[in-house]
Amino acid sequence: MFEKFVKEKALPKYKIDQLYQQFYQSNIDSWDALTTWSLEERENLKKEIPFSTLNNFEEFISKDKRTIKTLSLTKEGYPVETVLMKSKERNTLCISCMSGCPVGCKFCATGQMKFNKPLTSSEIIDQIMYFKRKLNSSKENITNIVFMGMGEPMLNLNNVVDAINIIIDPKRIGLGRRRITVSTVGYIDQLKKFLDKDLGVKVAISLHAPTQKLRESLMPTVAKDNTLEDLIDLLITYQKKRNKKITYEYLLLKDVNDTVEHAKELAKLLRNQIALVNLINFNPSKELPFQPSSRKRIIAFQEVLDSREINNTLRYSYGNEINAACGQLANIKPEASS
Numbered sequence: 001m002f003e004k005f006v007k008e009k010a011l012p013k014y015k016i017d018q019l020y021q022q023f024y025q026s027n028i029d030s031w032d033a034l035t036t037w038s039l040e041e042r043e044n045l046k047k048e049i050p051f052s053t054l055n056n057f058e059e060f061i062s063k064d065k066r067t068i069k070t071l072s073l074t075k076e077g078y079p080v081e082t083v084l085m086k087s088k089e090r091n092t093l094c095i096s097c098m099s100g101c102p103v104g105c106k107f108c109a110t111g112q113m114k115f116n117k118p119l120t121s122s123e124i125i126d127q128i129m130y131f132k133r134k135l136n137s138s139k140e141n142i143t144n145i146v147f148m149g150m151g152e153p154m155l156n157l158n159n160v161v162d163a164i165n166i167i168i169d170p171k172r173i174g175l176g177r178r179r180i181t182v183s184t185v186g187y188i189d190q191l192k193k194f195l196d197k198d199l200g201v202k203v204a205i206s207l208h209a210p211t212q213k214l215r216e217s218l219m220p221t222v223a224k225d226n227t228l229e230d231l232i233d234l235l236i237t238y239q240k241k242r243n244k245k246i247t248y249e250y251l252l253l254k255d256v257n258d259t260v261e262h263a264k265e266l267a268k269l270l271r272n273q274i275a276l277v278n279l280i281n282f283n284p285s286k287e288l289p290f291q292p293s294s295r296k297r298i299i300a301f302q303e304v305l306d307s308r309e310i311n312n313t314l315r316y317s318y319g320n321e322i323n324a325a326c327g328q329l330a331n332i333k334p335e336a337s338s
């Protein structure tokens with residue numbers, strides 16, 4: 001991407017500013033539109049770096065038009081999925097940091113597809129730029145970014161951190177730090193390194209089970225060596241140091257982790273923490289052997305958390321029919337497309 005180009009060519013500061021302003025903030029759609037540079041400079045730039053590291057974007061739009069999923073390809077031809085979720089107050093972009101995922105959580109469609117590669121920071125940023133340009137045409141912008149698409153951010157830490165630095169830089173994308181959420185299943189060593197960087201972004205932990213045994217059965221790759229006890233210890237230490245709230249993602253799977261007993265275990269695990277539990281009902285997928293929780297079960301689960309003063313919310317699930325909802329990104333082309 002051109003951050004490397006800028007360094008190598010030792011461009012003067014005003015040239016870099018022009019490049020950043022036009023690309024990231026004016027949302028130009030090709031190097032030809034970089035009109036603050038001379039024709040010769042533009043031609044040289046074109047020879048050296050592609051305008052986008054992702055191509056062949058295909059769009060899939062939900063019936064209510066609130067969710068747009070794209071499927072794009074890296075230069076090696078690997079699929080990358082990105083999802084825009086629109087509401088009255090915000091336009092949240094869910095981005096991928098890998099093509100596929102090596103972690104293989106049992107409830108996640110991405111984890112069942114082939115792992116191709118971690119994405120470069122440019123491939124992460126080009127997902128954002130595609131939607132920035134798209135929204136710009138209707139005078140809208142992205143208001144929030146979540147690293148919750150394909151892949152585990154802690155297993156692609158350097159590229160994720162480089163991308164975050166571009167997103168928060170006021171001269172580049174310039175989004176507020178607290179508008180960015182990084183979701184992780186909890187690789188402890190990498191998470192510690194990430195938290196120590198103190199980037200000021202929000203962190204969400206994909207918990208999904210209140211006990212070590214259950215977590216190991218649902219997320220064996222990560223949970224065996226990164227125990228729930230160690231993970232919670234790290235998060236409590238972080239909270240004491242920084243006084244920041246931690247969000248826990250908890251996918252409700254019928255008869256697996258959604259009973260009143262599970263809710264009690266969860267409340268016990270999170271007592272004494274500044275925590276928010278985001279409950280997400282499972283989005284059924286042909287490839288996965290799970291079912292969503294019933295409404296009755298969810299109410300009972302929330303009642304237990306409420307009675308123990310654990311902040312919780314049931315998250316609206318976007319884009320189910322276009323396979324754009326949580327855990328459904330698996331290079332599957334939906335029937336409802338445009």
Ligand code: SF4
Nearest residue numbers: 101104105108111151
């Ligand atoms: S939940 Fe996250 S870490 Fe687990 S397989 Fe899916 S994408 Fe990978």
